[in-house]
Every structure is written in C-alpha cells, then in structure tokens.
Amino acid sequence: MxxxxxxxxxxxxxxxxxxxxxxxxxxxxxxxxxxxxxxxxxxxxxxxxxxxxxxxxxxxxxxxxxxxxxxxxxxxxxxxxxxxxxxxxxxxxxxxxxxxxxxxxxxxxxxxxxxxxxxxxxxxxxxxxxxxxxxxxxxxxxxxxxxxxxxxxxxxxxxxxxxxxxxxxxxxxxKDVQVKELCGVGRKTEEYLRLLGVRTIGNLNSYPREKLVKSFGMAYGEQLWQMGQCHGASEVRPYFYETQAKSIGHSYTLPKLTSNTEEINGYLLRLSEQVGRRLRRENYKGNVVCASIGTGDDKTSSHQKKIKDFINDGYQIFKVAKSLLAITNKIRFVSVSVSGLLHQLDQISLFSHVENQKKVLAAVDKVNDRFGEFTIERAAIMSTGLQGKTGMVPPKLYGLRNFKMELRGIEPLTSRMQI
Amino acid sequence: MVKVGTIIKVGVVFQGSKIIPRWFIWESRKYEVRSLDFTWEESQGLEKIIRFSVRDGINSYELAYNTIQMNWALENIC
Incomplete structure (x- = not known):
C-alpha cells in the first residue's frame, strides 16, 4: 500500500x-x-x-x-x-x-x-x-x-x-527539478554533482549507482542513488517518542570580535551552565567535553577531552572546556557540548562534598524552575558582566530537542478519541 | 521597537475563554484598543504570561498579563 x-x-x-x-x-x-x-x-x-x-x-x-x-x-x-x-x-x-x-x-x-x-x-x-x-x-x-x-x-x-x-x-x-531541492543535497554536493554532469533529479535518476558510490563513498553514494530513484524514508517518528540524545551543546556568536580571555571565559561559563542545566533536566551525564571557537575569518577549531567521571555540573564542564581552549586570535564564536551521554546515571558518591554539590545544584534548579532561568546564578559569572543577561540566550534553554520534549505534553490523538 | 516594561491599568472583556483588551492607561493617557492582532503565551518559571499584540490605530503595543500576579504590563511599543 x-x-x-x-x-x-x-x-x-x-x-x-x-x-x-x-x-x-x-x-x-x-x-x-x-x-x-x-x-x-x-x-x-x-x-x-x-x-x-x-x-x-x-x-x-x-x-x-x-x-x-x-x-x-x-x-x-x-x-x-x-x-x-x-x-x-x-x-x-x-x-x-x-x-x-x-x-x-x-x-x-x-x-x-x-x-x-x-x-x-x-x-x-x-x-x-x-x-x-x-x-x-x-x-x-x-x-x-x-x-x-x-x-x-x-x-x-x-x-x-x-x-x-x-x-x-x-x-x-x-525529472527537471534541480538536485539541490532534494533534502540532504547541500551546496558542496550540488557543486560536485554538477562536475559529474548531474544537475537535475532526472540526471541523478539515470546516473550509475557504482559511479556515485565511487565518487561519494559507500554510504552517501548509495543514499544519493536512492534519492535519485525517489526512495526515501517513509517512517514518521511521532513527536512523543523519546530519542536518546548523543550530545547536548550550546553555542553563541559574540557581539564583536575579541581576544579578551576574561570575556571569553564568561561566555564559556554561561554556555557550560546552560549545558549542565539541560543535562540535569533531561537526566543525562556525559564524560566527553568539546569546546570550539570560531575566528573572524570563519575558521573553527574544536577540541575535546574524555574525562574519567560522568558529569552534569556546569562549572565542571566549564573547567574542562576552558582547559581545551588556547586563545591566540580574536574570536567571534564559542560553543560547548557534552557527549558520551548516559541516561539516568545517578550513583551515590562515597564523598560527602560530591553529594553536597548535587544537593546545591538540585536546589538551584528548583528555584530556577519556579522563578525562571538565571534567578540564581554562579558567583563566578558576576566578574564577567554577564549576570542576568538573558539576551545572550533565550530565557528557556531551547533547542530542537528541548522543543520536542515540550511537545510531549501534547496528548496523542488516540488517547483523546473514544474508540 | 521601544521597550517600556511598566505596570499599567487595562480594561478587558472576558469572552468565553478569551481575554480581549479594550483599553489601557499609560502615563495618565487612555488608549483605545482598535484591534487585537496576536496572542501568545510564555512561562517564566511557574508563572504564565499571556501576551497581546494590539493597536490603537496608530501604533502597535505589546501588553502582557501575568496570570499568577494578576497584573498587566505595557512591554513594548512597536
């Protein structure tokens, strides 16, 4: 059917x-x-x-x-x-x-x-x-x-x-529609396909499969061939299905180019806190921290580090992220993400300071849930001049995943219908 | 857009489950609401804010009703 x-x-x-x-x-x-x-x-x-x-x-x-x-x-x-x-x-x-x-x-x-x-x-x-x-x-x-x-x-x-x-x-x-109209064909792929004489979906449809695989590799070449045959995924994944996150991150484009380490660290801390908050909200901990910076000429450098503990505390994320970055040029973009995620990992620590820190974070989260984001913030953010500055990020920690989480509140049709 | 963020007095009609602002007073001047163009909601913590984009025939205004504190604010003049 x-x-x-x-x-x-x-x-x-x-x-x-x-x-x-x-x-x-x-x-x-x-x-x-x-x-x-x-x-x-x-x-x-x-x-x-x-x-x-x-x-x-x-x-x-x-x-x-x-x-x-x-x-x-x-x-x-x-x-x-x-x-x-x-x-x-x-x-x-x-x-x-x-x-x-x-x-x-x-x-x-x-x-x-x-x-x-x-x-x-x-x-x-x-x-x-x-x-x-x-x-x-x-x-x-x-x-x-x-x-x-x-x-x-x-x-x-x-x-x-x-x-x-x-x-x-x-x-x-x-058949005469340009290949760039296909979802999954970006500008670079379009340019490369053009060099192969493939401009339209009709061209792609008749282009030999083995040649596409040879030019684009096994996975993407095969995918392009399938696209040319108008084969695509037909399974619609409902909004209320939970998907396992692979990484959680935030990025920010600075209002102006800067090499001021203190200012950059402020943004890094704020982003790390956001990542930590989302990890805790979605019940994840991760052990790989990635930090990226973009320079004025749109070059990006990323560094990541695997650590031995699984973390979801913004300040711990910040400390790792900060150690990864060496600011030498003026930058205009900064991002922090955590991967290597495990869901619902909450081991009781033998050390009381770790347990105490967890309680503090839980209390801060509770206050911010009740009164809105950034009601309580880390004192370290005070020196950066970014305290309470919600213009940097939306008041809620949105991303597509968070948006999908919110949608789970929508009652599915079947439960509303009297069958 | 001019940010205002002042608590104001608003006259509204509750029509079924809809709230329709009719007038508001800001800095001792009464503004008649000629059209309600858009309504949306947001949460600030547990507080639900209902926002209204209205016009007085000249300017467009953003009014906000805080459903917990039960107060109205003039947020922006667009």
Whole structure:
C-alpha cells in the first residue's frame, strides 16, 4: 500500500509571525535577527526582503546594503515556539504520527486517517485554513509517498502552496527539478554533482549507482542513488517518542570580535551552565567535553577531552572546556557540548562534598524552575558582566530537542478519541 | 521597537475563554484598543504570561498579563 506522507513548512516563519503580530510591518521588507549591532545575522526574512536578495544567515550589515529600508526586528523565540506548538497540536488532530522536523517544519503520516477528513488534499486544505484563521500565517504543504518526496513537493510551490506527487507521476513531474531541492543535497554536493554532469533529479535518476558510490563513498553514494530513484524514508517518528540524545551543546556568536580571555571565559561559563542545566533536566551525564571557537575569518577549531567521571555540573564542564581552549586570535564564536551521554546515571558518591554539590545544584534548579532561568546564578559569572543577561540566550534553554520534549505534553490523538 | 516594561491599568472583556483588551492607561493617557492582532503565551518559571499584540490605530503595543500576579504590563511599543 502506498503511504501518504504530508510535509508542512511554514513560509518565512519568524518574519511572518512578526508581521502578523504587528500589521504595520505587513508588505514591508523585514528581517528577524539579533538587531542591527555588528556581527548580527538575519535569522529569517520576509518575502518582501527576499525580493531584494536578502537571505537567511546573511549578516545584517550586508542585508542592509542590499535593502537599505530593511526593518530589522529582534527575534522572540518564545513567541515562535508557542505558535509552533499550537500548530503541532492542530496537526495531531488528524493523526498521531506527527514528526517535528524543525520549529517550522513537520511530517505527518496520514495513510490511515486521511479518509476520515475527505482525503489528503481536503485534510491539507483544512490545516492551511485553520493556521490562517488562527494566526494569519501561510504554509506550504507537500504530499508524497515518502518523506523525501513530500518535502520536495512542498518546495515546489512557495508561498502558500499545496503540491501532491504520487508515485506514478514521479518520473515525469520531477525529472527537471534541480538536485539541490532534494533534502540532504547541500551546496558542496550540488557543486560536485554538477562536475559529474548531474544537475537535475532526472540526471541523478539515470546516473550509475557504482559511479556515485565511487565518487561519494559507500554510504552517501548509495543514499544519493536512492534519492535519485525517489526512495526515501517513509517512517514518521511521532513527536512523543523519546530519542536518546548523543550530545547536548550550546553555542553563541559574540557581539564583536575579541581576544579578551576574561570575556571569553564568561561566555564559556554561561554556555557550560546552560549545558549542565539541560543535562540535569533531561537526566543525562556525559564524560566527553568539546569546546570550539570560531575566528573572524570563519575558521573553527574544536577540541575535546574524555574525562574519567560522568558529569552534569556546569562549572565542571566549564573547567574542562576552558582547559581545551588556547586563545591566540580574536574570536567571534564559542560553543560547548557534552557527549558520551548516559541516561539516568545517578550513583551515590562515597564523598560527602560530591553529594553536597548535587544537593546545591538540585536546589538551584528548583528555584530556577519556579522563578525562571538565571534567578540564581554562579558567583563566578558576576566578574564577567554577564549576570542576568538573558539576551545572550533565550530565557528557556531551547533547542530542537528541548522543543520536542515540550511537545510531549501534547496528548496523542488516540488517547483523546473514544474508540 | 521601544521597550517600556511598566505596570499599567487595562480594561478587558472576558469572552468565553478569551481575554480581549479594550483599553489601557499609560502615563495618565487612555488608549483605545482598535484591534487585537496576536496572542501568545510564555512561562517564566511557574508563572504564565499571556501576551497581546494590539493597536490603537496608530501604533502597535505589546501588553502582557501575568496570570499568577494578576497584573498587566505595557512591554513594548512597536
């Protein structure tokens, strides 16, 4: 039986939310980012800004050169996450099989439930209507036999599109589509494929498997060949399934280039504390600490160290991360992550100071849960001038994984239905 | 956007489970809410904050209702 997978992608999500929240911005070129300060980048831009050549991840400075009357709006993640959560709730009204792919994208497996809603197209139209009514936002929906094709279908008509690609139509309908439209084909792969004479999905479809494996290696070459045959994963992993994290990390782009060790250590400590908080919240401990710095010329150097104990205390993470970094040049980016994770590892220590430290951390976490992040912070952060500075990070410790954790609060459809 | 962050007086209508701001007073001046454009929620610790994007016909304002402390604030003028 052919599966029916639906892919929903919110159009210019952050920018559209800001325009809907402030209709004075409607029809104007806007960019959502960290403001107009030096080094800030465009996280998302409106359709009107895109018309001027403004792109996501472009520096605000460059974006303003392309579009001098660009309005830069400071992003508000809590707003976007709230809306994304409500949209996910709407999607769960049609099927339990909703996989959150990112904050503004999700897959649904509607194979078994579409008939209840008048078929896939009617179901898709209903979701679009509800999102528009509730938030005045548009989305593009693609429907296909697997996730790869559903996502591709969604890319074919933007904004506010609805495209269906059935298995039988695939060879004719997408043969002329550029390979870069396929999820998993990045800029470098696209360039390399072009050198091999592969520009379209049709070219990829007829390209010999063994030659792809020879050029891209066994795993990726095989994956590319499968993509060329329009084979993709069709299993939608529901939002309420727990997945084992491999690593937990945070990064930050500094407002300006600096080689000031004290300042960099401040950021490193704040990031380490965030990582520790997330590890404790999700009940993990890890024994590999990785620290990275990026220089002004966009070069990144990463170092990691395996330690003998499994840790989730921000200060311990910071001490290891700090020992890994040697600051010689001016830097603009810093990140900390912990891997080698074990879940629910909580051994009672023989040493009372270790147990006492655990109690202190648990008490601090409890206060911050009750009164909000950064209500209690480590005294060491005081010397860095970053205390209470929530502008550096969102007030909640968001990442896609945390977002998915929050979604687990949404009751699955089956438990709400009287069967 | 201008950050304000001041506790203000707000007149609202509770319509079913919806809260609809009708007017607010800020610095002794009354502003009539002509349109409610957007509503979203966030948590600060255990406190739930409901945020409203409203317009008086000229400017757009962000109002915030703290459901635990039961107070209203004018957060931003956009």
């Amino acid at each position: 052919e599966k029916t997978i639906l892919h929903l992608d919110m159009n210019s999500f952050f920018a559209s939310v800001e325009q809907a929240a402030n209709p004075n911005l409607l029809g104007k070129p806007i960019a959502v980012g960290g403001g107009i300060k030096k080094g800030s980048v465009v996280a998302a831009c409106s359709i009107e800004a895109k018309a001027f050549g403004v792109k996501n991840a472009m520096s605000t400075w460059k974006a303003r050169k392309l579009c001098p009357h660009l309005i830069v709006v400071i992003g508000d993640m809590t707003k976007y996450i709230y809306i994304s959560k409500i949209i996910t709730k709407m999607m769960v009204d049609y099927t339990d099989l909703v996989e959150v792919f990112s904050i503004d994208e999700a897959f649904m497996d509607i194979t078994k439930t579409q008939d209840r809603f008048g078929g896939a197209i009617e179901l898709a139209k209903d979701i679009k209507r509800r999102i528009k009514e509730r938030f005045k936002l548009t989305c593009s929906i693609g429907i296909g036999p697997n996730k790869l094709i559903a996502k591709l279908a969604g890319e074919l008509q933007k904004p506010d599109g609805l495209v269906v690609l059935r298995e039988k139509d695939l060879p004719t309908k997408i």
